[in-house]
Amino acid sequence: MESPRRARLRLLPLIMLTPNILTVLALCAGLTAILFALSQDWTLAVVAILLAGVLDGLDGRLARLLKVAGKFGAELDSLADFVSFGVAPGIVAYLWSLNEFGRFGWIVALVYIVCCGLRLARFNTALEDPAKAALAAMFFTGVPAPAAAGLAVVPMIVTFQWDLAAFRHPALVGAHLLVIAFLMVSRIPTFAFKKIRVRRDLVLPMLLVVGVLATALAAMPWATLTVIGVAYVALIPFSIVSHKRMAQVMPPFAPAEPAPSGATTQIDHHQSTEAATQAGQRNHT
Template sequence: MINVLRRRDPEQRRLRRGMYLLPSLFTLANMFCGYACVIFAMRGEFSTAAPFIGVAVVLDLLDGRIARMTGATSDFGREFDSLADMISFGIAPAVLGYAWGLYTFGRLGWAVGFLFVSAAGIRLARFNIQTNANPDKRYFVGMPSPAAAGVPASTVFLLPQGLPTGWMAALALPLLLVPAALMVSTIRYRSFKTFNLNTRRPASALMIVALGIAAIVTYPQWSLVLVSYTYLVSGLVGLVWSRLRPRAGEDVQQVVSEPIVSEGPREV
């Protein structure tokens, strides 16, 4: 019996090592996608470079989920994930946007790209220190860097030939400036890390996922643009809605604070 337990211990240790290594492999693949995007963008092959950011987004979602499911979360994994995100969702989109259209603006173009890189670095650093301090895990404070990178990536994927010269070329500037500003803002964005299929109607949830996959496979360019820009606008819509919606506490306080006016005795 003791010999059997001794044989099992090395096998269990090897299994645990493999479980801790698996999320890091996904993070490493995420980093490779960012590097490949930079290489192909420098070559001018934008239709090939842009999808690498989309693949990096999927890998970034998977490595965290796999780490939590297998209990393989660690400080090394969190730091490694942040460094990979800085490459895939900070440097790669900036280089892609610059090579795609910002180069026509000279120094202004690479300055805008650097602002995007800086915003991504600030966003990731703030996320690392606010992970435990944020009580509501359903929302991000500021636009997540993967979603911000998806805006220029999906646009370049839709229009790999670039924008026409003239005033329309200036549309490449907000392509990086707007997501950069939203990353460092305090606008809340919905987090899908808590999303699961354990709903009362799992068949309906699976059909929604199937429709999304079918749309991306059939019309990948338009579907990815729709998803990325809808998520970008969702935070702004939520901000406006929270400002315009009356709060229940304020309504009750207003009713309580209103003086009760007596009509006095009526004349007979």
């Protein structure tokens, strides 16, 4: 007679696999960005990387909503992040500009890719530490991988909007990529925006800002994305100051740093809600 657990696994609703499907789609988007770059279709290459970022932001939230987050999904998400936000931007930048520097340009691309892998590995290891500071719930350590990928393609986005050849110079692109690589593996605190709480009296102004931003993205996508990238970097000093101030008033221990945006499969469906929630929080690493 078939065990109840095996029968339950065979009857797993398709919707429970949706978070993993989104993660796989994000992985495919990252790989497709490389294909577009090989064809010198730079616009679609950037769009594919940005699409991977959107999908990465959805899979973890959906996994938590469905309460199906698990270890398999977290590992799959980490792999997708490395390809889509590490390998893809590095290769795209190399084919777009850095190849003019020959081997040195390739080394720069490798440094970026390796730093992305190191950041993800450090984050996954940190998840196993039960004694994380309370601040870790509101701040990332270093720039998360999806944000780094978005920053990595900013020079390309600038040329799409304003056709400024200087932003394609390999020296500028290489220096830009190295700075981002450093930010990924640094200990600099950066805001985890999904954990920031908004005062009730600021809800309507915030919705207005979101509406204006959506309109700007539809009307002037490249210019708007450039402004978003610059604004994100400009917020880093404020995140450092905010982190220092909050460190003086918050208790020493609390829940762990935002955890992976991974989803689950049939193997993980039986895990407890508490463990699933911890594994499913790794969004925007």
